[in-house]
Amino acid sequence: MKRLLALLGVLALIATACGDDDTATTAATSAAPATTAAPATTAAPADPLQAAADACTPGQVDGDLSFYNWTEYIDPELIDAFEGEYGVEVIETFYDSNESMLAQVDAGGAVYDLIVPSDYMVTIMAEEGLLIDLNDSAITNLGNLDPTFTGLPFDPDGAYSVPYQWGTTGIGFAYEALGEDFTPSWSVIFEPDPSYAGEISLLDDSRETLGAALKYLGYSLNTTSQAELDEAVELIRGVKDSIKLFDSTTFDDNLVEGETMVAHGWNGGFLGSYDGISTDDYDAYEDFGYFIPQEGGVAWVDTMAIPRTAEHVCTAHTFIDFLLDAENGAALTNWNFYASPNSASAEFIDPEIIEDESIYPSDETFANLEFIADTGDFEINYQDALTAIKN
Amino acid sequence: MSTPVGTPRLEAASERANRRRGLLLALPSYVYLIVLFAIPLVFVGVYSFASRSRTGKPELADWNLDAVAKLLDSTVLQIAWRSTWLALLNTVLCLLVAYPFAYYIATRRERVRNMLLLLVMIPFWTNFLVRTYAWRVLLDSDGLVTRLGEGLGLWGSMLFSAPAVFLGLLYGFLPFMVLPLYAAIERVDWSLVEAARDLYASGWKAFRRVTLPLTRPGIIAGSILVFIPSLGAYVTPDILGGAKTTLLGNYIVGQFLAARNWPVGSAVSMAILIVMLIATTVYFRSGGRTF
Structure with a gap:
């Protein structure tokens, strides 16, 4: 009996630990150096x-x-x-x-x-x-x-x-799905051809995911209009059957591994993966590409x-x-x-x-891009919208 | 406590010392529970009534019931319903798979038994997240499981679909069911089963009328251990299900991180806790106290 209880106790601990796995990468932070000189320069x-x-x-x-x-x-x-x-x-x-x-x-x-x-x-x-x-x-x-x-x-x-790096959010794709001659538009996702419908991934991020739909509809991706947001929700819900998954971490791997054929994601992620699978004998850029939709998309700057x-x-x-x-x-x-x-x-x-225009877009393309801005209380509406899409 | 005639004071003193020692031994657990469980829980409760600043910082001011009211939002209720249903289904699946397995383990020789138990527990030596990602490799288009299914002509790639989520949950929580079931089955007094057979009960009847009631505590312990974490599962639906449906766990994470809406995240967490607490209390009060 006591053995059973001890066992259950251990299991309960493991169970609670499991729920936390997503942040496990940040757990090893206490390794910070102990040599800290308190900067007491002035009196108070x-x-x-x-x-x-x-x-x-x-x-x-x-x-x-x-x-x-x-x-x-x-x-x-x-x-x-x-x-x-x-x-x-x-x-x-x-x-x-x-x-x-x-x-x-x-x-x-x-x-x-x-x-x-x-x-x-x-x-x-x-x-x-x-x-x-x-x-x-x-x-x-x-x-x-x-x-x-x-x-x-x-x-x-x-x-x-201070800016660190900057990039864009757009669409990574396999030429097998889109061919050589296609319109670089968000319609690739929102009006998918049956040949690759069901093989699409969208970012799992309220602002990015809804931002793509808002841009396709011709709105600002920083909109605080509930009507425009609702329209974006309906648009994504309408194509939900063509969406294989929502993914912000492995969208590039899934594309190059053939799990998806069209993926919404960050340019550096795609290009890094294309480069990663290229060898002396194989050029992944012949099979895969990236474009910034003509309706415009997200530009972002990471800073220090x-x-x-x-x-x-x-x-x-x-x-x-x-x-x-x-x-x-x-x-x-x-x-x-x-x-x-x-x-x-x-x-x-x-x-x-x-x-490479997918890394350094032309001035013309750049002019179409928007930075995501904090919308204050409306952030709640964006998250609710993503929840509604997935419901 | 009977007090021997000659030395009542000595006896009382030793009892006091005993109690002190007991308290001392329990102290680390008390401190642990209070600091890491009770106090954070109070925070969660308090934040349910707090407000969100314009930038999303939780503010202990402007106390209100908005977050609590959101619990009755139809979306939240749908998510809660879906999560409950999924957790229940997973519990039943785990039970169906684990019972025969635990029965098998419990009826082996001691050495085999220990080895099988060890095998059940070994996966715990690896992080749950890593094991879930491993399933992704097994289930993707050229994964082992997919190829097996295609070879048999039974199934294709299940990755990013509901069956993958169930498979992942079943795999993840099976040990929580196997171990308590094993403990219960191992303690069964087999002479009772033999007696039933002697009285002309069929094998099935003996199992249903004798073994099953005797192992009920294990079934209940296992079910609770599987149901509760399944209800909060969010890694598995995200990684194996492609994050296409929101469950309670995902909803809470989304509120705390993406929306930075601590009050709503806290209110939902508290609500789940309270419902579970009431459910288990009612269960134990109603005579389920068998272990």
């Missing part, structure tokens, strides 16, 4: 962390860097190079959505010196006072940024964030920011500066296939990448 600073940041000088390091980033978003060799150059360690932890990152930073407790929030998340985090004001004087390479990526609406003064959980603000500034260096910025793009906001990097980026 109102904001010691901000004061410490304001006192940082270019190239200064004040301890190991706890870097909280998206998965597969930085060349490990760049990390090694930084560690070698500055004699500090970079401890990387990962997240798979802005929201889970926010929850983690908001909860506090763990040390994160540098994070990579996307555009709209910068607005939210800045408004909630979770980001510190960057010390521009410690970031000597700021001038390398392309003016297109400064003064963006989510952080007009560039006070809290220093959250309130930071303890090594100077190392964080130095790391930002390091990535803004022309060659390092290029190394980032050459590895992750997302476009660089760093104009000085251009000459070091593989010509194939610079010339």
Whole structure:
């Protein structure tokens, strides 16, 4: 009997642990360095962390860097190079959505010196006072940024964030499904040909998924009109039978593995996968492609920011500066296939990448793109809309 | 407690010491339960009545019943109904598969029995998420299970469909059913079954009238252990079902993360907890207290 009870106890623990698996990747965050010198510069600073940041000088390091980033978003060799150059360690932890990152930073407790929030998340985090004001004087390479990526609406003064990489949301596809000659439109998803209906994946993300439908209908993807949103819901519900799955993490793998033929997703994800399966004898670009629909789509910018959980603000500034260096910025793009906001990097980026319109869209296409903006209370309606689609 | 004549004070003192020692031994569990269970639960309860700031930060101000009212929203009720139905079906499936299996284990020699039990538990050494992804490999278009089905002409690729979800849930929660059933069957006094057979009960009748009632505690324990986590399952429907239908677990995650609507997420979590608590209490009060 006692054995049974003990067994049940263990099982119950396992059961509760199972429910948490999605965030398991973030659990290993307590490995943050213990060597923290409290920055007590002034007698009673109102904001010691901000004061410490304001006192940082270019190239200064004040301890190991706890870097909280998206998965597969930085060349490990760049990390090694930084560690070698500055004699500090970079401890990387990962997240798979802005929201889970926010929850983690908001909860506090763990040390994160540098994070990579996307555009709209910068607005939210800045408004909630979770980001510190960057010390521009410690970031000597700021001038390398392309003016297109400064003064963006989510952080007009560039006070809290420095662009990391940018990209687009569009459609990855197999030529087998669409042929060589097709109209690059969202209609590929919303008016699918029977030959590939049922082999389509959509992102599992309220803003992106509904944004695609809103764009197809000719509305802004930042709409706060319930009528327009309802129309988008109906549109997606109407083609639900052609949707094989909603997926934000493996949309690219499913496409190249043949589970889907048309997939809604982020450009770098697709191109990275195409590149990953290409060999000396096989060019995946002959079988797969990516396009930004002519109706327009999402452009996004991921940025570097220093959250309130930071303890090594100077190392964080130095790391930002390091990535803004022309060659390092290029190394980032050459590895992750997302476009660089760093104009000085251009000459070091593989010509194939610079010339690829699915990475660097033409000005004309770019003009059609929209950034996702936080819609405040209307975010609830977007999530309810996604729930309604799946109901 | 009978007090021996000569030394009442000594006896009382030793009893007090005993009680203190008992408390000391239980202290870690109390601290654990209070800090990691009771207090967070209070938070969840409180947040159900809180409000959401414009940016989605939960604010302990402007107390209201909006989130609680959302529980009666037809979408939420539909999701709750679908989840309950799925959890029930999974419980029944687990029971049907696990009972014969547990019976088989319990009636083996000790060494075989221990080995089989070990085999049941080994999957727990690997993370549930990893095991669920492994099923994806088995079920995709050129996966082993798919090829087997195609070879037999019985089924094709099940990935991202309801059968895949059921398969994943059945696989994931089967051990929770097997182990308590095993424990119950192992304790059955087989002479009672023999007596039934001696009295001309058929094998089936002896099972239904003797073995089944005797193993009822195991059935109930296993069913509760499977039903409750199945009700909150969200990894399996997302990974194997392609996230096409919302279950309670997915709904709660969506509220906490995507919508950043803590009050609604909290209210739904609390509601599930309360319903489950009432259901189990009613069950035990109504004489189900058999283990």
